[in-house]
Amino acid sequence: MSSTPTDTTTTGQQIDLHRGHLPDTVLPRNPGLPLDLDWVRSAAVNTSAVERRAASLPGRRSVKKDHQAAWLLKAVTLIDLTTLAGDDTAGRVRRLCAKARQPVAPEVLAALGMGPVTTGAVCVYHDMVHVAVEALEGSGIPVAAVSTGFPAGLSPFHLRVAEIEESVAAGAAEIDIVISRRHVLTGNWQALYDEMRAFRAACGDAHVKAILATGELGDLGNVARASLVCMMAGADFIKTSTGKESVNATLPVSLVMIRAIRDYEAATGVKVGYKPAGGISKAKDALVYLSLIKEELGDRWLQPDLFRFGASSLLGDIERQLEHHVTGAYSATHRHALG
């Protein structure tokens, strides 16, 4: 098979496509900064330009076709492998964790000339954190918990804070919180900032991902403003959706959030991660997201400390594509050998 473990960026620089699931250094937590209301209010989005750019993305080829299998493996290492269902059981979570440890069959990896990989994390409800922590022991794979009354985030504030603390105590290294959409819809940026600050503080040493539930925020301008406020309040990642809204991750929303991350880094020097989540289930969609990140933020964001897919079924499609790739390569070689 012709895949190599590197690809070339748009600037000609080579990047490693199949590093392990952990970066060499774990990114320090976002220290945040005081709320800058002028900056928040001045955030503007040219909706039609964003939609045009997003529409052109799937047709672009910044992820080279020759390296597609390597990019798909890269995508695997960036998945928060998720189960967030009302009928989750310990058995289902253990099976998910086994999958996170070995997401791609060893024979497929061998055929691709790649070493072992794992997913970026496993993402579960609070009640399942202890099960996942035990099942992942020794693997280095972090457990992410959705806390704060996921998915609506409408339980009493002190209970949402307590849920974070309990998830951290149970061993979650990452906490996905949901913001109060009403603060965004009413333009109450101070309330959103204070809420996020409190969630950040409750996380202690755990990394915190702020779920904006963008499908419920009204417009792209609100998505940009909410992204900025959450980053100012110390979010380590901003995440599109719970997966339970009627509209979840989309490319226009991603472009707006990614550009907010870029602006935030330009102004503060702080790198914040991005997690599109909800409805990303096809390998080809994952490649479009990776292209988008590569083009807008650069290669540094193509590591699991700065990018994750929140996805429950994406891995299955990537596995099918990789198997197809390996089988296809084998058949071509075989046909060639047969003359």
Ligand SMILES: O=C[C@H](O)COP(=O)(O)O
């Ligand atoms: O955070 C992750 C999402 O809930 C997963 O959504 P999905 O089931 O549509 O992949």
